[in-house]
Amino acid sequence: MALLPEVKADYGKLKNFVNGEWVESSTSKYLDIENPTTAKPIGQVPMTTTDETNAAIEAAREAWQSWRETPPITRARLMFRLKEIMEGHFENIARIMVQEQGKTIDEARGETRRTIENVEVAAGIPSLMMGYNLEDGAASGIDEEAVVTPLGVFGAICPFNFPAMIPFWFWPYAVASGNTFILKSSKQVPLTQAYIFKLVEEAGFPPGVVNLLNGSHEVADAMMEHPSMKGISFVGSTPIAKYVYKKSAENGKRVQAQGGAKNSLIVMPDAVLPRTVSNMLASFYGCAGQRCLAGANLIAVGDVAEPVLNKFVEGAKKIKVGYGLDESVNMGPVVSGAAKKNILGYIEKGIEEGAKLVLDGRGIKVPGYEAGHFIGPTVFKDVTPDMTIAKDEIFGPVVAFMAMDTLDDAIEFVNSSPFGNAASIYTQSGRSAKDLRYNVHAGNIGINVGVVAAMAFFPFGGFKDSFFGDLHGQGRDAVTFYTDRKVVITRWF
Ligand code: NAD
Numbered sequence: 001m002a003l004l005p006e007v008k009a010d011y012g013k014l015k016n017f018v019n020g021e022w023v024e025s026s027t028s029k030y031l032d033i034e035n036p037t038t039a040k041p042i043g044q045v046p047m048t049t050t051d052e053t054n055a056a057i058e059a060a061r062e063a064w065q066s067w068r069e070t071p072p073i074t075r076a077r078l079m080f081r082l083k084e085i086m087e088g089h090f091e092n093i094a095r096i097m098v099q100e101q102g103k104t105i106d107e108a109r110g111e112t113r114r115t116i117e118n119v120e121v122a123a124g125i126p127s128l129m130m131g132y133n134l135e136d137g138a139a140s141g142i143d144e145e146a147v148v149t150p151l152g153v154f155g156a157i158c159p160f161n162f163p164a165m166i167p168f169w170f171w172p173y174a175v176a177s178g179n180t181f182i183l184k185s186s187k188q189v190p191l192t193q194a195y196i197f198k199l200v201e202e203a204g205f206p207p208g209v210v211n212l213l214n215g216s217h218e219v220a221d222a223m224m225e226h227p228s229m230k231g232i233s234f235v236g237s238t239p240i241a242k243y244v245y246k247k248s249a250e251n252g253k254r255v256q257a258q259g260g261a262k263n264s265l266i267v268m269p270d271a272v273l274p275r276t277v278s279n280m281l282a283s284f285y286g287c288a289g290q291r292c293l294a295g296a297n298l299i300a301v302g303d304v305a306e307p308v309l310n311k312f313v314e315g316a317k318k319i320k321v322g323y324g325l326d327e328s329v330n331m332g333p334v335v336s337g338a339a340k341k342n343i344l345g346y347i348e349k350g351i352e353e354g355a356k357l358v359l360d361g362r363g364i365k366v367p368g369y370e371a372g373h374f375i376g377p378t379v380f381k382d383v384t385p386d387m388t389i390a391k392d393e394i395f396g397p398v399v400a401f402m403a404m405d406t407l408d409d410a411i412e413f414v415n416s417s418p419f420g421n422a423a424s425i426y427t428q429s430g431r432s433a434k435d436l437r438y439n440v441h442a443g444n445i446g447i448n449v450g451v452v453a454a455m456a457f458f459p460f461g462g463f464k465d466s467f468f469g470d471l472h473g474q475g476r477d478a479v480t481f482y483t484d485r486k487v488v489i490t491r492w493f
Pocket of ligand 1: 157158159160161162184185186187215216217220221235236237238240241243258259260261291292393395421461462466
């Protein structure tokens with residue numbers, strides 16, 4: 001099938017968007033941005049310095065006073081405008097993601113839709129931000145009210161796997177609530193936000209209200225250290241989430257830090273098999289397994305083990321791997337050579353520890369893209385709970401298949417993981433579904449659904465080592481995170 005045309009944006013040296021202007025970084029350190037399908041550079045990303053980060057935070061702080069005085073309905077109108085502009089660029093946003101991240105065009109279109117939905121929800125800020133009051137609340141003739149108020153400058157530090165959507169779990173809510181914002185995109189996939197920020201510029205937010213910085217941990221550290229930053233939203237791996245949680249708290253910031261995952265999908269003997277298998281294939285292999293909601297362990301309970309494994313492997317063999325701009329492709333490459341090496345290391349480890357490789361995705365060749373970072377669908381059977389591949393986050397298209405006797409065994413295994421992002425069950429029994437949702441310690445539960453993707457108006461985040469903090473991203477939780485409640489008691493003599 002013919003490829004969709006690539007987006008020919010200005011992919012030279014990326015600039016930062018600070019105080020309403022596109023500014024070239026003074027750094028001498030630029031990294032190549034790579035298309036993971038071709039392994040060719042498609043642009044360069046600056047490693048923005050601490051001084052430049054501090055200057056952006058100062059600009060955001062200066063912009064804050066007049067922004068918080070801008071009525072919520074006026075702030076909301078900018079969100080409506082941004083939504084309209086983004087709709088006009090929908091396909092380009094999706095294609096740029098394919099070009100720099102490697103996901104398929106369908107996956108990228110889905111992500112673009114989820115991205116815009118966060119703008120739509122944030123446009124409801126006049127209702128979302130309302131406080132509450134109680135006549136005679138303090139005593140007869142003395143009223144009491146809780147006024148919701150923004151706090152200042154917030155920032156987000158984002159991962160590579162959802163280049164468009166994850167920044168939008170945060171900044172539209174913070175900005176609509178009357179805060180100003182610093183976004184640090186992932187240095188592996190900075191093009192998508194660079195493209196979107198042209199649209200943010202066009203929407204007409206006042207200078208300094210939303211700022212985009214490219215770079216690495218130097219930018220993140222400066223954000224966590226600067227006294228004017230009120231809080232940090234983070235999404236990435238668990239070790240960095242822990243570090244960000246600790247460091248931000250030490251510096252007196254609010255913090256919400258989303259970490260890694262190792263999600264189990266449990267199939268009960270009464271599951272509707274064909275639909276269960278196709279749903280699971282999308283969970284395990286969508287985005288080449290690089291989703292924090294992706295299935296990682298497939299657990300079959302009781303005598304369904306053999307048919308589930310056979311049908312799953314049969315389906316996995318049919319997955320077409322290639323360039324995501326080909327609409328017939330089901331799975332793209334992983335994001336980089338380093339990611340591929342890491343995943344191949346886990347496959348080696350699985351073999352070494354005694355699991356049996358029933359589908360081997362190593363050595364896959366995609367004609368025309370021989371240098372691409374491809375790994376085909378991979379399935380291990382005879383995996384036991386103590387094996388590394390059953391415990392560690394692999395973040396690639398590798399499935400660990402386990403057979404267990406009872407649902408209780410499966411739940412016990414799920415709860416033994418340090419991660420708690422998501423868990424799913426496939427069953428026709430309400431009792432089994434209830435047992436899972438009640439007993440599993442995870443933030444996202446799927447009943448006959450393998451990717452528990454929360455919509456923009458629901459909070460999104462995990463438990464245990466998958467999340468550090470209390471308030472999650474998106475929806476009302478995000479508004480609460482980015483605001484405080486000022487209690488006012490009024491008496492008129
Ligand atoms: P990562 O932890 O390597 O990087 C995330 C961000 O942290 C990047 O912006 C990076 O520049 C920054 N960073 C890296 N090292 C840092 C340091 N020492 N100090 C400060 N900042 C630092 O994650 P990644 O590889 O980009 O993304 C994949 C990970 O993200 C996976 O573990 C995945 O499960 C997780 N993830 C979680 C969720 C969720 O909602 N829980 C969603 C998406 C991805």
